[in-house]
Amino acid sequence: MNGKKLAIALAIIAALVLFFVLDLGRFFTLEALKENRQALLDYYGDHRVGMIAGFMGIYVVQTALSLPGAAILSLAAGAIFGAVLGTLYAVIGATVGATLALLVTRYLLRDAVLTRFGPKLERINRELEERGLHYLLFLRLVPVFPFFLINLAAGITRLPLRTFVIGTLVGIIPGGFVYCNAGASLATITSAGDVASPRVLGSFALLGLFALAPVVYGKMKKTGTRDQ
Incomplete structure (x- = not known):
């Protein structure tokens, strides 16, 4: 490992250690969000640009390092910025963070990820390489695999x-809007799990099936051509 890769690896390790040693996870809870919502709204009213940049920066770091708290951050986005703008900021932050996670995995941690998660990632890797965009949309829309695991899987594929x-x-917009919209009515939520109801998950599954429709059609067409 060259000096640049070693420095990046050490920085990531240091960030992870600090997060858990300082117990920063205590700020990524529904109770903490409800307690501090008014203070966050007041700060946003006085420092709009700074608040937006700070929120997106936190979301990028959380996603890039696969830290807990994504659901709470999405709820916070809706509670502070409203459903529409909150979705915009959350989706951009999550996308940038996921892209950084992919790049770190692809150029720094590929061997380590294969050693640790290889068997679990085998099927995802094969599908991502063969189906590309359609299968990725399916994975993002349907919560079958954890978000961070998809980032790792994509990082060790081509x-x-x-x-x-x-x-x-595109794939995280529906889920992001559901959480941000719920965050806009924060007082009615008792737990982050309440947001992902069976009806909502069913809707995501339906969207995921639409995303896979071109793949299914292509397989059927290929099978029909071989049978002729």
Whole structure:
């Protein structure tokens, strides 16, 4: 490992250690968000640009390092910025963070990721390489695999970066809006799990099936051609 890669690896390790040693996760809870919502709104009213930049920066770091708290950050986006703008900021932050996670995995941690998660990633890798954008959209829309695991999987495939960015950006919009819209009515939420109801998950699954429709059609067409 050269000096640049070693420095990046050490910085990532240091950030992870600090997060857990300082117990920063205590700020990424529903209770903490409810307690501090008014203070966050007041700060946003006085420092709009700084608040937006700070929020997106936190979301980027959280996603890039695969830290806990994504659902709370999305709820916070809706609670502070409203459903529409909150979705915009959350989706951009998550997409940038996911892209950084992919790049770090692809150029720094590929061997380590294969050693640690290889068996779990095998099927995802194969599908991402063969189906590209459609399968990535399916994975982003349907919460079958954890968000961070998809980033790692894509990082050890030959999936084009542009495809990853587009698939992530588009694929997380529905889920992001659901959480941000719920965050706009924060007082009615008792737990982050309440947002992802069976009806909502079913809707995501339906969208995911639409994303896979071209793949299914292509397989059927290919099978029909071979049978002729």
